[in-house]
Amino acid sequence: MIIPSKKSSFEPLKSDSAGSRGSSGNAIRERENIERLVVFNLRRTEWSVRPTMIKKDFNLELFRPGRHVAVKIFDGDKRVTLLQIEEYLESVARAPQQFTGGVCVSTVGFTPSVYSFLRDERLKNLKLAILRDSKLHWNCEEIDRDEEDKKATYIGVFTCKGGVGKTTISAHLAGALALNGYDVSLVDLDHQRNLSKLLGDSVTMPPADGYRGATIDVGDANTWNQGKKRTKYVVCDCNPEFDANPIDFVKRFDYCIVPTNLSPLGINKNADVIVRTFELIRKVNDSAHLFVLLNGVQAEERKRNAVLNKVLKEQLTSIADRDKRCHYIDPSDVAIRFSKQLLYWGYHLFDGTPPTLGFKRYGKSSYPRMDFLKLVDYLEEHGTISSSKQLKAVAYGYGSTYSR
Ligand SMILES: Nc1ncnc2c1ncn2[C@@H]1O[C@H](COP(=O)(O)OP(=O)(O)OP(=O)(O)O)[C@@H](O)[C@H]1O
Numbered sequence: 001m002i003i004p005s006k007k008s009s010f011e012p013l014k015s016d017s018a019g020s021r022g023s024s025g026n027a028i029r030e031r032e033n034i035e036r037l038v039v040f041n042l043r044r045t046e047w048s049v050r051p052t053m054i055k056k057d058f059n060l061e062l063f064r065p066g067r068h069v070a071v072k073i074f075d076g077d078k079r080v081t082l083l084q085i086e087e088y089l090e091s092v093a094r095a096p097q098q099f100t101g102g103v104c105v106s107t108v109g110f111t112p113s114v115y116s117f118l119r120d121e122r123l124k125n126l127k128l129a130i131l132r133d134s135k136l137h138w139n140c141e142e143i144d145r146d147e148e149d150k151k152a153t154y155i156g157v158f159t160c161k162g163g164v165g166k167t168t169i170s171a172h173l174a175g176a177l178a179l180n181g182y183d184v185s186l187v188d189l190d191h192q193r194n195l196s197k198l199l200g201d202s203v204t205m206p207p208a209d210g211y212r213g214a215t216i217d218v219g220d221a222n223t224w225n226q227g228k229k230r231t232k233y234v235v236c237d238c239n240p241e242f243d244a245n246p247i248d249f250v251k252r253f254d255y256c257i258v259p260t261n262l263s264p265l266g267i268n269k270n271a272d273v274i275v276r277t278f279e280l281i282r283k284v285n286d287s288a289h290l291f292v293l294l295n296g297v298q299a300e301e302r303k304r305n306a307v308l309n310k311v312l313k314e315q316l317t318s319i320a321d322r323d324k325r326c327h328y329i330d331p332s333d334v335a336i337r338f339s340k341q342l343l344y345w346g347y348h349l350f351d352g353t354p355p356t357l358g359f360k361r362y363g364k365s366s367y368p369r370m371d372f373l374k375l376v377d378y379l380e381e382h383g384t385i386s387s388s389k390q391l392k393a394v395a396y397g398y399g400s401t402y403s404r
Pocket residue numbers: 161162163164165166167168169190240295296297336337338339340342343344345
């Protein structure tokens with residue numbers, strides 16, 4: 001029998017993938033195709049492969065003299081987590097068959113915690129495989145680490161309206177990521193080149209005591225060089241005219257921030273602008289998570305903000321219901337408050353001081369620093385970088401790269 005997990009107090013595991021795609025015919029066919037590919041690959045080894053009777057827990061059983069292995073296929077759109085592996089091990093321990101080993105196949109990959117666990121527990125009789133380009137690959141950790149290194153997260157800042165803070169938000173979001181120690185590329189997709197004027201070629205966030213600082217490279221669609229360094233985040237400041245933005249970049253967005261503001265007379269218009277913005281992005285990118293973010297919020301005007309926020313949110317509810325990747329960020333979670341540091345940002349152009357961001361402290365605390373750090377957390381928490389569509393294409397062998 002395979003070594004059972006040590007802890008059994010975890011919550012029951014949700015179905016690993018069906019939930020997100022529902023039980024449509026397409027999803028079932030997709031799942032069957034993946035299983036067929038796994039069977040095809042395993043039959044080419046010395047194992048005999050049979051379907052399992054315990055469909056709920058496993059997909060296949062493998063046999064060889066004296067060996068009996070439970071195979072589980074994870075075809076969700078995220079990397080398989082330790083929680084999922086633990087649940088699998090528990091189901092193996094519960095099974096009436098005396099399994100001698102296990103194989104977990106993922107169409108995406110496994111989290112680093114999974115590898116650490118397998119190493120620490122010395123679980124030699126559990127093998128991991130990734131289905132990629134129609135083949136099973138057994139060097140999973142190598143593949144996952146490689147992808148982790150290569151994979152940059154693309155964040156666009158776009159709305160089809162001028163002057164609502166796209167450039168300010170792009171620069172300071174990049175700044176918050178740099179404050180967290182990541183090297184960032186800031187790409188100016190707007191032909192006005194405002195970002196480049198404000199920041200030059202690069203800006204470095206000085207390290208806080210005991211931490212490392214990070215650099216924000218500034219470039220445009222032509223000068224930006226993807227291979228120049230290991231960039232973890234690429235933040236793109238867009239032109240309000242959708243067609244003026246290089247489509248290649250918009251296609252790569254994992255997240256897109258859609259800034260807007262609260263104004264009593266502008267609410268209906270703003271909601272229309274947001275709907276139009278979503279439609280434009282979806283024409284070329286159906287996987288990005290889109291986040292409506294309030295900018296310029298007057299922090300003290302609580303009553304006004306609450307009333308206007310309710311109206312705007314209601315206007316957008318139906319889109320968020322239709323498209324689960326459209327998010328309205330409630331300002332009680334994150335909003336970019338009106339701040340003199342942001343209003344005065346750009347003065348360095350005239351007083352001759354070096355390019356900088358509005359992260360300085362004024363008075364007791366810095367609104368931009370708090371707001372943008374919270375925004376970074378929010379994005380990580382509410383989005384998912386991988387897209388099921390792209391990843392499925394890769395599992396079947398249609399795609400040439402892993403995540404884009
Ligand atoms: N939260 C804020 N607090 C104070 N001032 C702000 C804030 N956000 C933006 N601003 C100011 O609003 C003005 C417009 O911002 P910004 O240039 O970022 O908008 P934009 O959407 O990029 O405009 P464009 O469509 O012309 O590219 C700037 O002067 C900026 O300093």
